[in-house]
Amino acid sequence: MKIRLIFSLLCLSLLSCGDDKMPKPTGQLSLEYPPAKYMKFSNSCGFDFDKNELAEVKTTSNCGLEIHYPKMKATVYLTYKPVQSNLDKLLTDAQKLTYEHAIxxxxxxxxxxxxxxxxVYGMFYQVGGNAATNAQFYATDSTKNFVTASMYFYSKPNFDSILPAADYIKNDMRKIIESIKWK
Structure with a gap:
């Protein structure tokens, strides 16, 4: 009986030993997006531009546009304003909007x-860090037309997590400013 008890305890102790469970390290998503394909986008406002085929455009009031990226959960907001002896104010407002993210x-x-x-004359801003927007621009012909654009994600900003999507959309925003044609 003693031998049986010792044998059982020995088997039980051997079976109960095993590798300690270690928590898995935090992983980063590997996000990859297809190469961008661009097509001309025309609207009834004062400009046309090339947009990514993956993006969906929604027209809002006063010639505003929302360029949605559903898979990336992001939107680029484009605002059009006519220049009517107010170019200085439009430029100041666009620059102020960017530098509000400096905090x-x-x-x-x-x-x-x-x-x-x-x-087409303008400024493209890249905002690094956990700011609400990662890219903005303004463009104008300095006489009739003024456009601003800002990129926003539908989540709390975490620059490391959204970097691949932010870079992809930044390239699209560059394409927009480079392809603007005034009507």
Whole structure:
């Protein structure tokens, strides 16, 4: 009986030993998106541009546009305003909107944009860090037309998590500013 008890305890102790369970390290998503294909987008406002085929455009009031990226849970908001002796105010408002994100931003990089052939002049802003928007721009012909654009995600900003989607949409925003044609 003693041998049986010792044998049972020995078997039980051998079976109960095993690898300690370790928590898995936090993983990062590997997000990849298909190459962008662009098509011309026309509207009844004062400009046309090229947009990504994956994006869905919704027209809002006063020539505003919402360019939705459902798979990335993001939207680029485009606002059109006519220039009527108010160019200084429009420029100041666009710059102010960008620099309101300086509180959360790590940095804000400005890239001037000039297209003499199409008379498009503007500024492209890249906002680094956990700011609400990661990219913005404004474009104008300085006489009749003024457009601003801002990118927003439908979640709390976490720059590391949204970086692949933010980079993808930034490229689309660059394509928009580069392809603007005034009517």
């Amino acid at each position: 959360k931003a790590n940095d804000i990089a400005e890239q001037p944009y000039i297209n003499l052939d199409n008379k």
